Amino acid sequence: MVQRNTALAVIAAGAVYLIGALWIQDAPTGNPWGARLMPVLVGAILVLLGAVLLWQSRRAAASGPVWGGGRPLAMVVGIVFLYAMLFEPLGYLVATAAGLLALLAVYNPGRLLFNAAVAVAFSGFSYVLFHTLLGVYLPKGIFG
Amino acid sequence: MPIDAILQGFAVALEPMNLLYMLIGVVLGTLIGVLPGIGPSTGVALLIPLAYGMEPVSALIMMAGVYYGAMYGGSTTSILINAPGEAASVITSLDGYQMARNGRPGAALAISAIGSFIAGTIGIVLLTMLSETIAEQAVKFGPPEYFSLMIFALVAVASLSGGSLVKALISLAAGIAVATVGIELQSGIDRFTFGITPLEDGVDFLVVVVGLFAVGEALSGLEEIALGLRDRIQLKGPVWLTMAEWKRSIGPILRGSGIGFLSGVLPGAGATVASILSYTTEKRLSKEPEKFGKGAIEGVAGPESANNGAAMGAMVPMLTLGIPGSNTTAVMLGALMMFGLQPGPLLFKNQPDLVWGLINSMYLGNVILVILNIPMVRFFVKLVDIPAQVLLPLVIGFSFIGVYSINGSAIDLYMLAGFGLLGYLMRKLDFPTAPLVMAVVLGNMMEETMRQSLAISQWNPAIFVTRPASLIFLLMAVGFAAAPSLIARWRQRQMEKGASA
Numbered sequence: 001m002v003q004r005n006t007a008l009a010v011i012a013a014g015a016v017y018l019i020g021a022l023w024i025q026d027a028p029t030g031n032p033w034g035a036r037l038m039p040v041l042v043g044a045i046l047v048l049l050g051a052v053l054l055w056q057s058r059r060a061a062a063s064g065p066v067w068g069g070g071r072p073l074a075m076v077v078g079i080v081f082l083y084a085m086l087f088e089p090l091g092y093l094v095a096t097a098a099g100l101l102a103l104l105a106v107y108n109p110g111r112l113l114f115n116a117a118v119a120v121a122f123s124g125f126s127y128v129l130f131h132t133l134l135g136v137y138l139p140k141g142i143f144g
Numbered sequence: 145m146p147i148d149a150i151l152q153g154f155a156v157a158l159e160p161m162n163l164l165y166m167l168i169g170v171v172l173g174t175l176i177g178v179l180p181g182i183g184p185s186t187g188v189a190l191l192i193p194l195a196y197g198m199e200p201v202s203a204l205i206m207m208a209g210v211y212y213g214a215m216y217g218g219s220t221t222s223i224l225i226n227a228p229g230e231a232a233s234v235i236t237s238l239d240g241y242q243m244a245r246n247g248r249p250g251a252a253l254a255i256s257a258i259g260s261f262i263a264g265t266i267g268i269v270l271l272t273m274l275s276e277t278i279a280e281q282a283v284k285f286g287p288p289e290y291f292s293l294m295i296f297a298l299v300a301v302a303s304l305s306g307g308s309l310v311k312a313l314i315s316l317a318a319g320i321a322v323a324t325v326g327i328e329l330q331s332g333i334d335r336f337t338f339g340i341t342p343l344e345d346g347v348d349f350l351v352v353v354v355g356l357f358a359v360g361e362a363l364s365g366l367e368e369i370a371l372g373l374r375d376r377i378q379l380k381g382p383v384w385l386t387m388a389e390w391k392r393s394i395g396p397i398l399r400g401s402g403i404g405f406l407s408g409v410l411p412g413a414g415a416t417v418a419s420i421l422s423y424t425t426e427k428r429l430s431k432e433p434e435k436f437g438k439g440a441i442e443g444v445a446g447p448e449s450a451n452n453g454a455a456m457g458a459m460v461p462m463l464t465l466g467i468p469g470s471n472t473t474a475v476m477l478g479a480l481m482m483f484g485l486q487p488g489p490l491l492f493k494n495q496p497d498l499v500w501g502l503i504n505s506m507y508l509g510n511v512i513l514v515i516l517n518i519p520m521v522r523f524f525v526k527l528v529d530i531p532a533q534v535l536l537p538l539v540i541g542f543s544f545i546g547v548y549s550i551n552g553s554a555i556d557l558y559m560l561a562g563f564g565l566l567g568y569l570m571r572k573l574d575f576p577t578a579p580l581v582m583a584v585v586l587g588n589m590m591e592e593t594m595r596q597s598l599a600i601s602q603w604n605p606a607i608f609v610t611r612p613a614s615l616i617f618l619l620m621a622v623g624f625a626a627a628p629s630l631i632a633r634w635r636q637r638q639m640e641k642g643a644s645a
Binding site: 034 | 308310311313314317318320321324328330331332333334335336359362363366367368369370371531532533534536537538540541542544545548549552554557558560561564565568572573574590591594595598599603
């Protein structure tokens with residue numbers, strides 16, 4: 001069942017990509033298919049491989065992988081996207097300290113003080129190392 | 145060999161100031177390699193403003209130190225936290241990270257340092273002896289040969305990643321699809337950018353690799369913690385290599401050195417293809433191929449040697465022909481030109497002190513690298529002692545810094561999160577991630593060489609099978625694709641024969 005659904009997802013993704021590839025403009029010089037050729041080939045191959053996987057799924061085991069992350073996993077994915085969203089507006093230091101604190105609360109629950117110390121120390125240390133010493137640009141956000 | 149020039153080169157390399165720059169370069173390079181997101185080419189590029197006021201030979205010695213220092217340093221994060229800093233270390237992480245999980249991070253780091261040292265030294269000897277002859281042969285490879293070489297390298301990765309070949313090929317095709325995002329360079333046409341300006345430059349390889357490997361690992365790790373499957377890593381045996389591990393590594397190191405040097409000489413193929421070819425060779429030669437991907441030391445020793453051998457090989461076309469063999473040598477080539485020096489055959493004739501001073505500094509730099517890094521193994525090993533509950537969120541933090549430092553773009557961070565989720569799902573559904581990453585790295589060059597080949601042949605695809613070297617690579621690719629099912633059938637027949645007898 002899982003493999004069948006995976007195969008269907010691959011076929012769907014391949015088909016969407018293939019349609020997008022067919023819409024790529026003609027190349028202004030040389031063969032008009034120039035910029036389109038590789039994406040069309042790859043899209044067609046993806047659909048074909050998805051179909052082979054679907055065919056193979058007839059013999060695949062009924063049991064799928066064990067999904068054990070559940071709510072914590074969904075929370076981490078949410079926090080990671082939120083961290084990405086707030087990285088520039090809040091700035092590296094604040095966003096990283098807050099993001100890490102939230103992540104640590106999921107990974108290492110029940111140790112608020114320790115987690116807060118790790119989050120603040122990491123964001124400060126990494127800011128000095130990357131930004132101050134190595135000159136890597138990191139957003140200042142609310143401090144900017 | 146111009147013995148006088150070589151001896152003079154040693155005199156240049158041994159000057160106190162040059163020794164100091166070499167040390168600075170190697171230390172900086174190792175640091176840059178260890179930090180996620182800053183690869184060797186970025187590291188060398190960061191040095192260019194500093195190099196302005198320096199003697200050209202000193203500047204190049206320092207840049208070369210950063211190059212091979214970073215090539216070594218990149219393996220440390222691959223092994224310890226499954227976050228390769230550059231493309232050439234992706235293959236190292238397949239077995240290196242598993243070795244760390246199995247309690248042998250010290251052995252993985254040590255063999256990586258030793259392999260890098262041996263391959264680097266062999267590479268410099270070959271560079272000294274064969275540079276001009278090899279460079280003449282390498283230029284005979286045209287776009288069709290490169291295209292077929294890429295196909296072979298990618299199919300080899302897919303074939304050897306274990307599990308379902310169909311899933312590996314889907315991963316490969318998905319990687320090429322990712323590589324097609326952005327403005328197509330030959331025609332200037334936008335592809336799959338959806339009007340988002342930062343996507344016009346394409347999806348950076350580091351976003352993909354850090355997302356799939358590091359963030360993906362952090363998500364899988366959380367699930368393992370929740371299911372009670374992730375134990376604290378227990379260090380097993382001595383921190384250093386055991387005699388048995390050392391014996392198993394000698395062959396892969398020597399083969400990897402040769403494979404790496406030759407791949408490095410081919411412009412563009414470089415360290416990534418070298419690491420793939422070395423891994424492929426070792427898995428094929430192994431009596432226990434099933435151990436690859438689960439912590440086989442040969443899977444670390446070979447590719448790590450190959451990528452350092454390739455760093456030396458890449459110097460051949462740069463110095464003799466003025467063609468960069470890798471991104472980093474492209475930056476170094478720019479630095480040479482900044483000093484008003486024209487790379488190419490005349491450079492050996494007109495600037496022997498500079499060329500041989502640079503080449504000979506690498507012998508000493510490699511010695512400094514190994515002396516510096518071997519004591520560090522004990523320090524780095526302590527990292528795996530940090531509980532996963534604390535380390536995994538920090539891995540996400542490092543991933544954000546590394547990815548943001550590439551372009552300073554928040555879009556890259558969203559993609560990082562997306563690829564992290566994809567990496568987690570691929571693991572759960574048994575899709576190998578290495579083919580996808582490799583395809584992102586090689587996809588653009590593969591497309592470019594395909595189009596150049598077709599332009600040469602006026603869109604006749606027969607060009608790929610009528611040129612002998614290209615045909616050989618394609619046949620090897622077909623062989624690798626067919627091998628797993630042929631071997632499985634052969635084994636089944638043997639078992640049936642055994643059962644009926």
